[in-house]
Amino acid sequence: MGVFDIPDAALHILMLGCMSSGKSTILNALLGRGVFPAGNRATTAQIFRIIHDPRSQEAVCRNLSESEERFPLSRERLAAWNGTMRENVPADIRLFFPHLEKRRPLVFYDTPGPNTSKYGAHRGETYFALEKLPLTHIFLVLDMAQLHTRDEEALLRDMGRVMEERGGIPLLVILNKADVIDVDKEPVQEIIQEIQEDMSGYVPAGTHVDVIPVMARGAEIWRRMIDRDALTTFEIEFGQYIDWRLCQAMLEAAVMPDAIRSSVAEQMEEWRRLQKFSQVFKGSLEYLAHRIHPEAEIINKNMSKILDYADCRRAITGSGIVALEAWIDTLTA
Ligand SMILES: Nc1nc2c(ncn2[C@@H]2O[C@H](COP(=O)(O)OP(=O)(O)OP(=O)(O)O)[C@@H](O)[C@H]2O)c(=O)[nH]1
Numbered sequence: 428m429g430v431f432d433i434p435d436a437a438l439h440i441l442m443l444g445c446m447s448s449g450k451s452t453i454l455n456a457l458l459g460r461g462v463f464p465a466g467n468r469a470t471t472a473q474i475f476r477i478i479h480d481p482r483s484q485e486a487v488c489r490n491l492s493e494s495e496e497r498f499p500l501s502r503e504r505l506a507a508w509n510g511t512m513r514e515n516v517p518a519d520i521r522l523f524f525p526h527l528e529k530r531r532p533l534v535f536y537d538t539p540g541p542n543t544s545k546y547g548a549h550r551g552e553t554y555f556a557l558e559k560l561p562l563t564h565i566f567l568v569l570d571m572a573q574l575h576t577r578d579e580e581a582l583l584r585d586m587g588r589v590m591e592e593r594g595g596i597p598l599l600v601i602l603n604k605a606d607v608i609d610v611d612k613e614p615v616q617e618i619i620q621e622i623q624e625d626m627s628g629y630v631p632a633g634t635h636v637d638v639i640p641v642m643a644r645g646a647e648i649w650r651r652m653i654d655r656d657a658l659t660t661f662e663i664e665f666g667q668y669i670d671w672r673l674c675q676a677m678l679e680a681a682v683m684p685d686a687i688r689s690s691v692a693e694q695m696e697e698w699r700r701l702q703k704f705s706q707v708f709k710g711s712l713e714y715l716a717h718r719i720h721p722e723a724e725i726i727n728k729n730m731s732k733i734l735d736y737a738d739c740r741r742a743i744t745g746s747g748i749v750a751l752e753a754w755i756d757t758l759t760a
């Protein structure tokens with residue numbers, strides 16, 4: 428079998444969502460590396476087909492619009508290809524998501540946000556993926572900082588129509604950028620309930636919809652911190668603080684199997700208990716923090732500083748990404 432051939436047993440998951448909702452960042456967080464193009468402007472310009480192969484030893488990519496040659500996966504290469512590929516011809520990536528369960532091959536399709544006024548072609552790519560690719564699941568990514576926009580509504584309407592036409596495709600809603608929530612003012616539970624009610628207006632009758640809130644950017648940064656990847660000043664600053672009460676509220680409010688909720692809660696507690704033994708990381712994170720805020724101790728009374736390895740692991744768990752992975756793993760059972 429060729430390197431980029433897709434096993435018959437693979438599940439095909441479409442990452443769908445408006446521009447900048449965080450589709451690519453979620454994939455980076457799952458991977459623990461920043462390889463998929465992500466940024467504040469319309470970023471992903473074409474379809475990236477990402478094959479998660481548990482037997483995969485190395486991460487490779489190819490751009491069929493240019494050649495069949497395979498290259499080691501790198502951020503620079505994907506960035507250079509992004510926006511130069513032929514219409515509806517995805518770039519292929521084969522890799523192994525280390526935090527996912529090992530048994531079943533998966534294919535993720537990262538797509539552009541279809542709602543950019545400047546780039547009409549982005550919409551064409553995403554609608555091609557939605558309407559034509561052999562999907563088994565849709566992961567709809569919503570931006571908690573920008574819910575209920577006209578663009579979101581239009582996308583939901585089209586998604587619902589395609590789900591109906593294609594005989595029902597199971598849907599998971601990922602509520603990203605949970606870190607924008609002020610837990611004292613905005614009850615996470617209410618936001619999620621509202622989303623769930625809204626969804627029933629778009630998806631075919633009887634479709635069950637789980638909703639998992641995540642902080643993808645935090646998850647990506649904390650995983651890269653643990654790997655001692657080079658972070659930008661902005662990333663170090665972003666990754667320094669976390670609101671544990673928000674993490675708790677997210678976990679309680681998520682609409683997902685209870686087995687996942689209790690497993691994540693146990694892991695959070697385990698990391699909380701380990702904090703006092705975890706000195707390994709302390710020096711380096713404190714050093715980084717000090718470079719950015721030489722004076723400041725805490726910027727906000729609700730936020731805790733991430734100081735050591737256990738904090739970092741607890742933050743990753745609390746970010747919702749571990750719940751998302753456990754949810755994906757239920758698909759492989
Ligand atoms: N605050 C916050 N920002 C996030 C989070 N996840 C992603 N972002 C930021 O949102 C911006 C857009 O993220 P992308 O992953 O590029 O979004 P996308 O949905 O792939 O966007 P397109 O490819 O343009 O459709 C980036 O600046 C990310 O760093 C998050 O959990 N919290």
Ligand SMILES: [Mg+2]
Nearest residue numbers: 450451470471
């Ligand atoms: Mg993207």
